[in-house]
Amino acid sequence: xxxxxxxxxxxxxxxxxxxxxxxxxxxxxxxxxxxxxxxxxxxxxxxxxxxxxxxxxxxxxxxxxxxxxxxxxxxxxxxxxxxxxxxxxxxxxxxxxxxxxxxxxxxxxxxxxxxxxxxxxxxxxxxxxxxxxxxxxxxxxxxxxxxxxxxxxxxxxxxxxxxxxxxxxxxxxxxxxxxxxxxxxxxxxxxxxxxxxxxxxxxxxxxxxxxxxxxxxxxxxxxxxxxxxxxxxxxxxxxxxxxxxxxxxxxxxxxxxxxxxxxxxxxxxxxxxxxxxxxxxxxxxxxxxxxxxxxxxxxxxxxxxxxxxxxxxxxxxxxxxxxxxxxxxxxxxxxxxxxxxxxxxxxxxxxxxxxxxxxxxxxxxxxxxxxxxxxxxxxxxxxxxxxxxxxxxxxxxxxxxxxxxxxxxxxxxxxxxxxxxxxxxxxxxxxxxxxxxxxxxxxxxxxxxxxxxxxxxxxxxxxxxxxxxxxxxxxxx
DNA sequence: CTATGGCACGGATT
DNA sequence: AATCCGTGCCATAG
Numbered sequence: 088x089x090x091x092x093x094x095x096x097x098x099x100x101x102x103x104x105x106x107x108x109x110x111x112x113x114x115x116x117x118x119x120x121x122x123x124x125x126x127x128x129x130x131x132x133x134x135x136x137x138x139x140x141x142x143x144x145x146x147x148x149x150x151x152x153x154x155x156x157x158x159x160x161x162x163x164x165x166x167x168x169x170x171x172x173x174x175x176x177x178x179x180x181x182x183x184x185x186x187x188x189x190x191x192x193x194x195x196x197x198x199x200x201x202x203x204x205x206x207x208x209x210x211x212x213x214x215x216x217x218x219x220x221x222x223x224x225x226x227x228x229x230x231x232x233x234x235x236x237x238x239x240x241x242x243x244x245x246x247x248x249x250x251x252x253x254x255x256x257x258x259x260x261x262x263x264x265x266x267x268x269x270x271x272x273x274x275x276x277x278x279x280x281x282x283x284x285x286x287x288x289x290x291x292x293x294x295x296x297x298x299x300x301x302x303x304x305x306x307x308x309x310x311x312x313x314x315x316x317x318x319x320x321x322x323x324x325x326x327x328x329x330x331x332x333x334x335x336x337x338x339x340x341x342x343x344x345x346x347x348x349x350x351x352x353x354x355x356x357x358x359x360x361x362x363x364x365x366x367x368x369x370x371x372x373x374x375x376x377x378x379x380x381x382x383x384x385x386x387x388x389x390x391x392x393x394x395x396x397x398x399x400x401x402x403x404x405x406x407x408x409x410x411x412x413x414x415x416x417x418x419x420x421x422x423x424x425x426x427x428x429x430x431x432x433x434x435x436x437x438x439x440x441x442x443x444x445x446x447x448x449x450x451x452x453x454x455x456x457x458x459x460x461x462x463x464x465x466x467x468x469x470x471x472x473x474x475x476x477x478x479x480x481x482x483x484x485x486x487x488x489x490x491x492x493x494x495x496x497x498x499x500x501x502x503x504x505x506x507x508x509x510x511x512x513x514x515x516x517x518x519x520x521x522x523x524x525x526x527x528x529x530x531x532x533x534x535x536x537x538x539x540x541x542x543x544x545x546x547x548x549x550x551x552x553x554x555x556x557x558x559x560x561x562x563x564x
Numbered sequence: 565c566t567a568t569g570g571c572a573c574g575g576a577t578t
Numbered sequence: 579a580a581t582c583c584g585t586g587c588c589a590t591a592g
Binding site for chain 1: 566567568569576577578
């Protein structure tokens with residue numbers, strides 16, 4: 088709609104405009120910042136001017152010079168969620184400070200998503216610079232499960248160093264998130280995780296023996312055999328197997344494996360900075376939601392008026408180029424405005440629809456589709472897709488989740504499912520679970536229950552322990 | 565015989 | 579057009 092109104096003004100650039108709006112839409116605030124910075128450096132027509140900000144909360148003041156949050160009487164904000172755009176350059180400064188410290192030079196640059204980079208960043212401070220090539224060698228040799236299939240000896244030969252030095256580096260890597268990465272086998276990964284875990288919480292004393300000697304028995308669920316091997320009862324053997332599958336992950340490279348406590352979540356969180364921040368304005372039972380859309384840069388972009396007026400006196404061979412600069416600048420600005428506008432509207436609607444979710448968590452997530460929202464906002468579906476993908480939102484609790492999670496169709500059911508299982512006295516079978524869910528108003532097929540269960544990392548009924556798991560004999564090690 | 569996971573199909577979603 | 583998701587059917591383990 089808005090695009091069309093501008094089509095007349097920038098006629099020759101319609102396609103470029105559309106294309107750029109599309110690309111900008113799918114960019115993270117952080118990515119957009121980089122793009123703008125690049126453009127600022129290259130394009131003399133573009134300039135960034137200071138903007139007045141609120142003295143207390145540093146948010147950008149609106150046209151009337153009023154802070155959108157602080158300066159207003161609270162009563163006015165009571166009805167609707169507040170949505171506004173706000174620069175949070177402090178995020179970027181802290182981030183670029185840490186990244187530049189840790190990965191001083193070469194190879195690793197942008198790609199946060201890949202595992203080798205992720206690990207290398209963590210170990211960089213403790214890593215002897217001389218050992219960098221070794222670490223790089225190991226990390227690039229990881230398979231998709233995060234395991235190292237290359238023999239250490241081979242690496243040692245390649246670098247002409249004693250194997251002990253390789254081991255030293257490897258130890259460092261294995262202690263990084265995801266813990267156990269770089270191990271040569273699932274067993275080794277489990278052992279590393281076990282010893283890491285034992286520093287913070289009690290672990291079953293025989294777990295390591297079970298992993299070392301009874302791995303194949305466990306994977307075949309032959310608990311009686313396992314019990315005999317460890318000189319304990321079948322039930323105790325089951326407990327140990329249960330502990331291992333609940334808390335450890337034989338394939339550290341695979342992100343999901345259902346432990347909410349340590350490895351899985353932080354990884355997701357580390358991946359991105361928030362693009363949107365949600366908080367409460369007041370602490371009442373019915374708090375007002377404050378939704379900040381993170382602006383890529385503090386200040387306001389505009390076409391430099393000096394540059395524009397200088398155009399008349401430009402040397403003849405430069406006028407074309409200068410015109411182009413000005414056009415590029417104004418195009419960029421328009422596209423950014425459009426992007427912001429869409430995101431603001433998107434969040435306004437989401438704030439209303441998902442209010443309960445922001446307040447009370449996963450169980451209250453309203454299952455909506457991007458398509459339905461697109462209709463409500465009267466934009467094309469793909470626009471919503473672009474706006475949503477890759478972005479992250481910070482909840483009032485401080486958790487950072489992908490924006491796409493607000494469009495999860497089954498999260499609420501999975502949450503209820505987990506609640507049922509948490510409260511169960513005896514392990515319920517999938518069929519029984521399906522029945523319970525139906526009673527609660529979530530009709531799902533038995534097969535689907537199984538899928539949700541595994542998504543949540545919950546074991547099948549016959550492996551869940553009805554008895555006291557917490558009372559595992561806490562012996563000295 | 566029951567509980568569960570794998571494969572694959574069709575419809576919805578992106 | 580490509581992908582994701584819920585579900586049914588079937589093989590397998592216990």
